[in-house]
Every structure is written in C-alpha cells, then in structure tokens.
Amino acid sequence: MAANSEPLSPRAKLAVTAGRAAAAVSRAAGKGSGSVIGGKVALRFDPDLLARLARHLDVVLVSATNGKTTTTRLLAEALRAGGPVVSNALGANMPAGITSALAGGSDARFGVIEVDEKYLAGVARDVAPKAIALLNLSRDQLDRAAETRMLAEKWREGLAGSEAIIIANADDPLITWAASSSPTVVWVAAGQSWKDDAWSCPSCGGVLQRPDDDWYCGECGFRRPTPTWALSGDHVVDPYGVAWPIHLQLPGRANKSNAAMSAAVAAAFGIDPKVALERMFKVQAVAGRYDVVSFLQRDLRLLLAKNPAGWLETFSLIDGPPTPVILSVNARGADGTDTSWLWDVDYTRLAGHPIMVIGDRKLDLAVRLEVAGLQFRVCANLDEAVRAAPPGRIEAIANYTAFQDLRRRVGN
Amino acid sequence: MSESSLRLVWVYPDLLSTYGDQGNALVVERRAVQRRVPVTRVDVRSDHAVPTSGDIYLIGGGEDRPQRLAAERLRRDGGLNRAVANGAIVFSVCAGYQILGHEFINDLGRPEPGLGLLDVVSTRGEGDRCVGDVLADIDPQLGLPPLTGFENHQGITHLGPTTRPLARLRVGRGNGTGDGTEGAFNDTVFGTYMHGPVMARNPHIADLLIKLALDVNALPPVDDQWYDALRAERIAAAVQPA
Numbered sequence: 328m329a330a331n332s333e334p335l336s337p338r339a340k341l342a343v344t345a346g347r348a349a350a351a352v353s354r355a356a357g358k359g360s361g362s363v364i365g366g367k368v369a370l371r372f373d374p375d376l377l378a379r380l381a382r383h384l385d386v387v388l389v390s391a392t393n394g395k396t397t398t399t400r401l402l403a404e405a406l407r408a409g410g411p412v413v414s415n416a417l418g419a420n421m422p423a424g425i426t427s428a429l430a431g432g433s434d435a436r437f438g439v440i441e442v443d444e445k446y447l448a449g450v451a452r453d454v455a456p457k458a459i460a461l462l463n464l465s466r467d468q469l470d471r472a473a474e475t476r477m478l479a480e481k482w483r484e485g486l487a488g489s490e491a492i493i494i495a496n497a498d499d500p501l502i503t504w505a506a507s508s509s510p511t512v513v514w515v516a517a518g519q520s521w522k523d524d525a526w527s528c529p530s531c532g533g534v535l536q537r538p539d540d541d542w543y544c545g546e547c548g549f550r551r552p553t554p555t556w557a558l559s560g561d562h563v564v565d566p567y568g569v570a571w572p573i574h575l576q577l578p579g580r581a582n583k584s585n586a587a588m589s590a591a592v593a594a595a596f597g598i599d600p601k602v603a604l605e606r607m608f609k610v611q612a613v614a615g616r617y618d619v620v621s622f623l624q625r626d627l628r629l630l631l632a633k634n635p636a637g638w639l640e641t642f643s644l645i646d647g648p649p650t651p652v653i654l655s656v657n658a659r660g661a662d663g664t665d666t667s668w669l670w671d672v673d674y675t676r677l678a679g680h681p682i683m684v685i686g687d688r689k690l691d692l693a694v695r696l697e698v699a700g701l702q703f704r705v706c707a708n709l710d711e712a713v714r715a716a717p718p719g720r721i722e723a724i725a726n727y728t729a730f731q732d733l734r735r736r737v738g739n
Numbered sequence: 740m741s742e743s744s745l746r747l748v749w750v751y752p753d754l755l756s757t758y759g760d761q762g763n764a765l766v767v768e769r770r771a772v773q774r775r776v777p778v779t780r781v782d783v784r785s786d787h788a789v790p791t792s793g794d795i796y797l798i799g800g801g802e803d804r805p806q807r808l809a810a811e812r813l814r815r816d817g818g819l820n821r822a823v824a825n826g827a828i829v830f831s832v833c834a835g836y837q838i839l840g841h842e843f844i845n846d847l848g849r850p851e852p853g854l855g856l857l858d859v860v861s862t863r864g865e866g867d868r869c870v871g872d873v874l875a876d877i878d879p880q881l882g883l884p885p886l887t888g889f890e891n892h893q894g895i896t897h898l899g900p901t902t903r904p905l906a907r908l909r910v911g912r913g914n915g916t917g918d919g920t921e922g923a924f925n926d927t928v929f930g931t932y933m934h935g936p937v938m939a940r941n942p943h944i945a946d947l948l949i950k951l952a953l954d955v956n957a958l959p960p961v962d963d964q965w966y967d968a969l970r971a972e973r974i975a976a977a978v979q980p981a
C-alpha cells in the first residue's frame with residue numbers, strides 16, 4: 328500500500344501550482360477543461376513530476392483499443408471501496424493529461440489511469456504501477472502507420488521487466504503476446520468478438536487455429552493461456568470458481584467484459600469481487616456514451632463506435648428491429664481521414680432496422696449500405712434523421728467527431 | 740469461366756485485408772448478382788491452397804510483415820500463377836500489387852521475390868507516406884471514367900516494358916515514381932495503390948472484371964446513384980482538398 332508520508336518537493340509543488348494556473352487560464356478562455364494544457368505546463372516545470380506524483384499512490388494503468396475509458400470508470404468505482412481514488416476520468420490519456428489528473432488528487436490512495444496505447448510502455452516506466460490491465464488490441468484507422476501487431480510487440484518489450492501485476496485478456500492473442508513476457512500475469516477470459524486482427528501468430532507468423540473460444544498456433548505452440556478469471560454470460564467467475572453476478576447500467580457484452588477485467592484488477596488490490604461488482608453498478612454514461620437523451624420527442628441513445636471492433640460490439644447491444652438506427656460518420660483528423668474501414672464492418676447486422684445516414688461522409692456510408700443490400704435514407708442532418716423516425720427509442724451510432732457533433736446538437 | 744456461376748476468390752484475408760479491401764469483393768459480388776449472375780465467393784486463408792479454377796481473384800493491402808508472409812506462401816503454393824496461366828483475372832491493391840510484381844522490399848529491408856505476374860519492381864520511398872485522395876485518368880484502352888481512390892503507402896513501383904500504367908495522375912502520388920503513373924495492368928492482371936476501397940469508388944472497374952470473366956461487351960445497367968454521388972464528392976475533394 329502507498330503511503331502519503333513523503334511530501335512533494337518544492338519544485339514539484341511549484342510545477343503543480345503552475346499547472347493549475349495554466350488550466351484555470353485555459354478554462355477561462357473557454358478552451359475546455361484545461362487538463363491537458365495544465366499537465367503540459369507542469370511537466371515543463373518538472374519533467375519527473377508524473378513519477379513523483381505517482382509515488383504516493385497505488386497505481387493501475389488501463390490500456391486497450393476499445394473500452395479503456397469505461398473500464399477506468401468501472402475500476403475507479405470499485406477501488407473506492409478501499410480508499411480515495413484519483414483518475415483521469417475525462418479520457419485525457421497521454422502523459423500531460425495523466426499528470427494533470429494525478430496533480431488533482433493529493434489525498435488519494437489509488438490512481439486509476441487510462442493510458443493511450445502508444446504511451447503505455449513509457450508511462451509504465453515512469454509511474455511504476457502496481458497493476459496494468461490490458462483489454463484488447465485491434466485495427467484502428469488512426470494508427471494505420473503503427474501496425475496493431477507492432478503495438479503488441481512494443482508493449483511486450485516495454486513490460487518485460489515490469490514488476491506490475493499484468494491483468495490480461497487471454498482471449499485476445501495480441502494481448503496475450505504483449506503480456507506473456509511479464510513475470511506476473513493474471514489471465515482473464517474476457518472474450519473477443521472481433522477476430523480479424525489475430526489470424527497470424529504474433530510469435531512466428533503461422534496461421535492461428537481458433538476452434539470455438541480457444542486459439543493456438545499449430546506451428547510454434549503459442550497458445551491461449553489457462554485463465555484464472557472468466558466472463559461467463561452475466562457472471563464473473565473468480566479463481567475459486569465462484570460466479571458473481573454482473574449488474575451494470577451500461578449495456579452490452581463489451582461492458583460485461585470490462586467489468587470482468589475490473590473485478591480481477593480490484594481483487595489484486597484486495598477488493599472483494601462482490602463489493603467491486605456492486606459498486607460498478609453506479610457507473611452510468613461515460614462521457615456521453617450510452618446516454619439516452621430526449622430530442623424532438625424521441626429518445627435518442629448515443630453510442631460511440633470508432634473502429635470495426637467497436638461497431639461490432641455496438642451492433643450486439645442495440646434494440647432489435649424495428650427500432651430505427653441513425654449512423655453518422657466523419658473523417659476529420661481525430662477520426663482518421665480514410666473511410667475504408669467502413670468495409671470491415673458487417674452492416675448486414677442492421678437488416679430490418681429503418682436506417683438513417685448522416686455525417687460528413689454519409690455518401691461513403693450510403694454506398695457501403697447499398698452494397699450490403701440494405702434499405703436506408705440519406706439525411707441532411709440529425710434533425711431530419713430524427714424526424715424521419717416515429718416517436719420512441721432511436722439508436723444513434725457515430726464515430727469520434729461525429730459523436731461530439733451529436734452531443735452538441737442534442738445539448739448533452 | 741465455369742458454366743453455373745462466377746467464381747470470385749479473395750486471396751489471404753488473414754494477411755491482406757487491413758485496409759477495408761474486402762469491400763472490393765463485396766462490390767464485385769453485389770454488381771454481378773444485380774445482373775443475375777450467380778457468384779460463388781471463396782475466401783482462401785493462407786494455410787489453404789489457392790484454387791486454380793477461379794474466374795476473378797482479388798488480393799488486398801496489408802502491413803509489411805503479413806506482406807512478406809503472403810508472398811512466401813503464394814510462391815510456395817503456385818495456385819495463383821497457375822490460375823493466371825489458365826486465363827483468370829487478378830485485381831490487386833497496394834501490398835498485393837507489389838506481390839504480383841517481380842520483387843519488393845520486405846519488412847526486413849531486403850528484396851523479396853514476388854509472383855512475376857506483373858512486369859513491375861517495387862522499392863520503398865524515403866520521404867513521407869503518400870496519404871490522401873487521388874484522381875487519375877484510366878488508360879483509354881479500358882474505356883473507363885476517371886479513377887478516384889485513397890492512397891496510404893510508402894511504395895515506389897517501376898513499370899517494365901510489358902506492362903502499362905493503369906492510369907495517369909491528375910492528383911496524388913500513385914506509383915510514386917514521379918512520372919505521373921498510377922497502377923499497372925497487362926491482359927487480365929491489374930494492380931493499383933488505390934484504397935477507398937477502389938471498387939466502391941469505381942464500380943465500373945468491378946463491371947470491367949465481370950465483363951472480362953463472362954466474355955461479354957456490356958452488362959445491364961444498375962442504379963449507380965450513390966456511387967455517382969460519392970464519386971463526385973471525392974473527385975471534388977481531390978481537386979480542392981479541404
């Protein structure tokens with residue numbers, strides 16, 4: 328357990344103060360929460376600040392392609408059973424944002440930190456975490472130059488000597504490759520719906536065999552490790568074989584998987600699975616995701632899906648036909664400017680739903696849906712799309728900046 | 740082609756499907772079916788033999804290591820070369836395009852032999868990746884409207900004497916040779932750097948492959964309104980980037 332006995336040095340205190348001032352200025356100027364700029368200023372005053380701030384905490388890092396923000400929220404809620412928590416709950420997940428978040432929690436015992444995939448190894452070196460949770464890795468159009476497998480390789484190298492307990496999803500071959508060089512790993516069968524980035528063995532390049540939920544390489548023997556924790560339907564099964572029910576307000580299989588991972592992490596921090604899972608029920612919408620908002624007499628559920636694996640999980644949680652679905656896709660900088668990934672998403676899953684299409688790249692979506700043989704309607708904007716649906720529930724699925732556009736329009 | 744249906748083979752989705760190029764198979768399949776041509780689609784993973792009886796073979800883009808693995812396995816397998824010798828049509832994109840040539844630079848920085856189905860040799864560029872919307876005029880011999888696509892690569896592909904450029908660039912880097920060419924083709928083998936995927940942006944290319952496979956000069960028209968709208972938007976974006 329971390330002790331708050333060692334006070335911050337004068338230099339670190341100055342850095343924190345400078346960071347807070349910069350953040351306040353940023354907020355006053357109407358430029359968002361200011362957490363990132365605050366962290367940048369603070370790190371300039373004291374480059375070791377992140378390490379120094381973390382020294383007072385029991386830290387867990389959370390990284391993945393999908394689900395890291397939600398898991399960070401679930402886990403923070405679970406660990407609060409054991410003491411105060413500081414967390415970058417707003418999703419500012421690069422070193423400056425993390426520094427800023429930690430600087431705001433001087434009384435905390437636990438640090439629950441979401442980390443961008445590219446920064447994981449570096450942050451792990453700086454903050455010497457007690458645990459690292461690795462959920463999944465899959466293609467994301469933003470990282471086109473950085474092959475998914477290369478990312479797993481970098482994690483593997485960066486975590487090889489780590490003293491942290493690695494809590495890793497055994498159902499993801501790339502995660503398994505990244506984690507399996509670490510001395511202490513807790514394997515969780517957390518599931519993986521999207522399999523198309525792991526047909527090649529990360530170790531030798533052979534073709535992976537994937538019968539049912541198992542996987543193995545027939546050439547080099549690299550295979551799925553035996554998990555000690557498992558997601559089983561609506562339950563988490565702990566290492567003693569006890570099945571604990573998952574009750575979440577958040578929908579979908581992917582969030583049950585996030586809860587299972589969080590329960591395993593919480594156990595490593597001495598929190599009982601029952602207590603951890605009960606606390607996770609408190610988490611509602613995460614940065615607007617899964618929020619249901621009333622708009623033009625309809626109930627719009629806002630769903631974020633940034634990459635093919637995310638869309639696949641989202642399709643599995645929406646209400647069935649005839650619930651209308653609005654799809655919105657942009658291709659601005661934060662989304663990746665290439666829309667080819669739309670063709671990796673199986674839109675035939677939407678058959679039977681009335682479909683409305685909006686967003687900067689609605690014409691790419693229109694061709695995609697036409698080729699999928701679906702009926703759809705291209706609309707000028709959200710209002711027109713919503714009015715095209717009868718009163719009641721509408722599922723609105725959008726990628727990153729399109730999601731921000733939706734939130735802005737509905738005042739969320 | 741076989742009597743009953745069009746055999747469409749998607750080569751190595753486990754290695755070469757990173758950039759949505761599966762869309763090319765979906766578009767060819769859709770546009771054949773819309774013409775009441777039944778399609779049998781065969782997805783061939785890299786631990787299986789490439790069938791030699793296909794009519795159209797599609798091969799997509801991928802990352803550097805999977806590209807080398809794909810080249811090794813296709814050379815060892817030999818099925819794609821035999822299919823082309825039988826008159827099959829091959830359409831390849833990006834990493835797949837390089838594999839069809841004589842040689843490319845692999846992930847280890849060494850020259851890797853390709854399949855020699857196109858008279859091209861690829862190297863790796865020194866500068867930035869070529870990323871963005873492309874606009875080019877397709878070889879008039881093919882009788883197709885302009886080519887639109889999205890490029891994202893670092894390759895440079897030099898064309899030999901027995902192959903022709905697929906298109907002449909108006910916007911973009913294409914083959915990266917600085918001579919204004921994009922892609923290559925000879926007889927029934929095609930290569931391009933265009934993603935998008937390229938068939939979604941250029942459905943007439945899908946139709947061309949179907950016509951070649953069926954050995955017909957024309958196909959019944961289909962509703963192209965969304966393809967046309969997308970083409971107009973992307974061509975405008977290429978000419979006048981946002």
Ligand SMILES: [Zn+2]
Pocket residue numbers: 528529530531532533544545546547548549
């Ligand atoms: Zn292997």
